[in-house]
Amino acid sequence: MDDRGTIAVGQASHAWVSGQLARAWGNRRFGPVEPYEEVCLAAEQHDVGMARWDLAPSRNPDTGLPHSFIEMPLAVHLGLWRAGPPRLLTQCRYAALLVSMHGRRLYEVRDLSKLDAADVQAVHAFLAERRAFEQRLLASLLADQATSASATDQLLARNSQLLWIWDFISLALVLDWAPCKAKSVPTAVAAEDLRLAPTADPGRCTLEPWPFRADTVVLRCEGRRLPRGYDDEQALQDALERAPWETIEFELSPGRDGR
Numbered sequence: 416m417d418d419r420g421t422i423a424v425g426q427a428s429h430a431w432v433s434g435q436l437a438r439a440w441g442n443r444r445f446g447p448v449e450p451y452e453e454v455c456l457a458a459e460q461h462d463v464g465m466a467r468w469d470l471a472p473s474r475n476p477d478t479g480l481p482h483s484f485i486e487m488p489l490a491v492h493l494g495l496w497r498a499g500p501p502r503l504l505t506q507c508r509y510a511a512l513l514v515s516m517h518g519r520r521l522y523e524v525r526d527l528s529k530l531d532a533a534d535v536q537a538v539h540a541f542l543a544e545r546r547a548f549e550q551r552l553l554a555s556l557l558a559d560q561a562t563s564a565s566a567t568d569q570l571l572a573r574n575s576q577l578l579w580i581w582d583f584i585s586l587a588l589v590l591d592w593a594p595c596k597a598k599s600v601p602t603a604v605a606a607e608d609l610r611l612a613p614t615a616d617p618g619r620c621t622l623e624p625w626p627f628r629a630d631t632v633v634l635r636c637e638g639r640r641l642p643r644g645y646d647d648e649q650a651l652q653d654a655l656e657r658a659p660w661e662t663i664e665f666e667l668s669p670g671r672d673g674r
Contacts, residue, residue, distance in 0.1 A: 424638035425469030426462035432585035434459025445626040446603035457510035464499025479644020512552040519545040623670025
């Protein structure tokens with residue numbers, strides 16, 4: 416949000432930033448992304464379940480703006496995360512598995528003590544469904560000579576954590592969280608924390624230590640400019656239809672310690 420209003424960035428465009436991070440990732444210190452295409456696809460499409468919803472999002476009555484992913488009702492959020500992995504399954508089993516693992520992890524770390532009994536039960540049912548879905552996909556990948564080497568517990572855990580980190584960095588850029596820290600980032604030999612820091616230039620941040628191949632990384636996403644909140648659902652949808660699109664660009668560079 417700025418003095419001209421709010422840029423509504425859909426989850427799928429935020430996920431696009433995650434995919435750009437994935438494709439730029441990897442050097443001697445942080446190791447490669449493997450299997451490259453499958454993992455990058457998972458990063459880029461990890462919010463595929465929300466793509467259609469983002470075209471006509473529901474209205475947050477407190478702001479008059481679209482519900483963000485952390486504001487939407489639990490049942491809606493669960494439904495969107497149920498929908499995502501099966502849609503991605505039409506492209507790639509490995510990517511669908513990573514996205515399912517990502518959605519499950521989001522709810523495994525959620526504080527269920529703040530939910531009522533019915534919502535807790537809904538979360539437990541969702542987690543059980545995800546685990547069953549993942550077991551079926553894992554069995555299929557392990558039975559396939561072309562994918563079995565990439566479906567080990569160790570590599571899946573590494574790639575799941577990479578997706579978690581790219582998701583975090585993308586959100587940190589889009590939502591202006593810097594300075595902040597991405598914790599337990601997989602490297603070539605272990606794990607370490609990354610520090611994202613703002614600079615004097617809007618849209619530019621430093622990342623330390625540096626996990627990319629190139630000396631700088633430029634990322635972009637798109638959103639619709641809303642000058643204010645709206646009084647009802649129809650007014651919001653009409654405004655979104657008319658809202659001008661804007662491209663948001665971010666630039667990452669190494670921190671003080673360089674590469």
